[in-house]
Amino acid sequence: MPQFDLTFFTAQIFWTLVSFLVLFLVLGRWVLPRIADILNERTQLIKEEIEDARHKREEAEELKLDYADKLAAIDGEAKKMFDESEKRLIERREQLMAEWKEEMERKKRDFHEETEVARQMAMRDIRAQSADLITAATEQLIHQKVGEAEIQKMLEESIEELEKSSPKNN
Amino acid sequence: MSLNSHDPLAHFVVEVHYDLFLGPIDISISNTVVFMWLSVLLVIGLLWMVTRRTRLIPGRGQLLAEMLFGFVRRQTLMNIHKGGERFVPLMFALFTFILACNLIGLIPGSFTPTSQLAVTGTLAVSVFLYAAGLRISKYGWGFFRAFAPKGVPKLLLPLMVPIEMISFMARPITLALRLFVNMTAGHTALGMLAVLGLAAPWFLKWLPFGFSVLQIGLEMIIAFIQAYIFVVLSCVYIDDALQEH
Incomplete structure (x- = not known):
C-alpha cells in the first residue's frame, strides 16, 4: 500500500502538525470567540427574557391577589351596606306599620266614639219622637190625658227591653 | 480522488510537488499537504465568512456554524466530565480538520x-x-497507578498490569488505524466503482455509476461519523487522564 511508504512520513507528520496548529490557533483566536460570544449573548438575552417574563408573571399574580382582596373587601362592604339597608328598611317598615296600626286604632276609636255619639243621639231622637207618638197613640186609645211622667216611665222601660233584646253594636 | 484503472490504490500515492528541507528534515510539499492546506483554508474561510457579522437572529450559515459548534461542545462536555469547557476549542479544531480532510477527498480529482x-497517526499520537502529558502533569508518578486498577486482587496484578499497558498503548494505534482504514476502504470502493463504470459497456454504465452516487452519499456520512x-x-x-484511578 502506498500509505506505508516511509519516504514521505516526516513531511506529512510535519505538515499535519503545522496545519492543525494553524487551524487550532485561527479558530481559537478569531472564529470560536465570535460563535461563543453570540451564543452567550443569545443565552443571556433568553435568560433576561425569561427573568422578565417571570417578574411580569409575579407582578400579575400580585395584582391578581390585590384585585381578589379588593373584590373581597368590596363584597364585604356591599354585603354590609345591603344588611344595613335591609335593617333600615325593616325598621322603617316596622315603624310605618306601627304608625299605621296606631292610626288605624285611633281611627277605630274615633269611629267607635262617633258611632256611639250618633247612636246616643239617635236614641235620644227616637225616645223623643217615640214618647210623642206613644202619648198621641195612648190618648187616642183611652181618650184621656196621660201624664207625661208616666209616659216617660213606660218609654224608658220599652227602650230598656228593646236594648236588652237587640244585639250589641261594636 | 484520481482514477487509475490498473491500480485501485493509485489515488493514495503521495506525489511530491515541491522539494523542501528544514535542515535534515524533509518537509516537501506533496498532494497530501496541498489538500490538507485546502481543507484548513476551507474550514477557516467558511467559518470566517459565516461568523464575520454575527447576528442575534442567525442566518443559515451562522446557524450551521453554531449547530456544529454546539454539537462538538456537547460531545466534549458529555465525555470530559471535569473542566471539559477548556478542551472545546481543541476538539472543535480536531473535528473540523478531520471532517474537512475526509470530505475534500470526495471531490473528483x-x-x-x-x-x-x-496523517491519522500524527493526530492520534498527538492526542x-x-x-498522557495531562495525566503526568496532574498526578506525576501517579500516572502509573492507572495500570493497576483499584480493587483488583494482588494475585491478578501480574496479569492485569500488562493487559492495561497494552490496552493503553494500543489507543493511538486503533485511533489512527480506524480513520485511515475507513477512508482508504471507502475511497477504494468509490474508485473501483468509477473504474467499473468507465470500463463497462455503454448499456451497463448506469449500474456502477448509480452505485457510485450511493457510495458518495455513504462516504459523506462515514466522513462525519469518523470525525465524530x-x-x-x-x-x-483526556477524561480518563484527568480521572483518579
Whole structure:
C-alpha cells in the first residue's frame, strides 16, 4: 500500500502538525470567540427574557391577589351596606306599620266614639219622637190625658227591653 | 480522488510537488499537504465568512456554524466530565480538520489527506501524548497507578498490569488505524466503482455509476461519523487522564 511508504512520513507528520496548529490557533483566536460570544449573548438575552417574563408573571399574580382582596373587601362592604339597608328598611317598615296600626286604632276609636255619639243621639231622637207618638197613640186609645211622667216611665222601660233584646253594636 | 484503472490504490500515492528541507528534515510539499492546506483554508474561510457579522437572529450559515459548534461542545462536555469547557476549542479544531480532510477527498480529482497513515497517526499520537502529558502533569508518578486498577486482587496484578499497558498503548494505534482504514476502504470502493463504470459497456454504465452516487452519499456520512468517533475517543482519553484511578 502506498500509505506505508516511509519516504514521505516526516513531511506529512510535519505538515499535519503545522496545519492543525494553524487551524487550532485561527479558530481559537478569531472564529470560536465570535460563535461563543453570540451564543452567550443569545443565552443571556433568553435568560433576561425569561427573568422578565417571570417578574411580569409575579407582578400579575400580585395584582391578581390585590384585585381578589379588593373584590373581597368590596363584597364585604356591599354585603354590609345591603344588611344595613335591609335593617333600615325593616325598621322603617316596622315603624310605618306601627304608625299605621296606631292610626288605624285611633281611627277605630274615633269611629267607635262617633258611632256611639250618633247612636246616643239617635236614641235620644227616637225616645223623643217615640214618647210623642206613644202619648198621641195612648190618648187616642183611652181618650184621656196621660201624664207625661208616666209616659216617660213606660218609654224608658220599652227602650230598656228593646236594648236588652237587640244585639250589641261594636 | 484520481482514477487509475490498473491500480485501485493509485489515488493514495503521495506525489511530491515541491522539494523542501528544514535542515535534515524533509518537509516537501506533496498532494497530501496541498489538500490538507485546502481543507484548513476551507474550514477557516467558511467559518470566517459565516461568523464575520454575527447576528442575534442567525442566518443559515451562522446557524450551521453554531449547530456544529454546539454539537462538538456537547460531545466534549458529555465525555470530559471535569473542566471539559477548556478542551472545546481543541476538539472543535480536531473535528473540523478531520471532517474537512475526509470530505475534500470526495471531490473528483482531489486527494484525501486522512487516507494517509502518517496523517491519522500524527493526530492520534498527538492526542495520546497530550492526554498522557495531562495525566503526568496532574498526578506525576501517579500516572502509573492507572495500570493497576483499584480493587483488583494482588494475585491478578501480574496479569492485569500488562493487559492495561497494552490496552493503553494500543489507543493511538486503533485511533489512527480506524480513520485511515475507513477512508482508504471507502475511497477504494468509490474508485473501483468509477473504474467499473468507465470500463463497462455503454448499456451497463448506469449500474456502477448509480452505485457510485450511493457510495458518495455513504462516504459523506462515514466522513462525519469518523470525525465524530475520533473526537469522542479523544475526549474519552483526556477524561480518563484527568480521572483518579
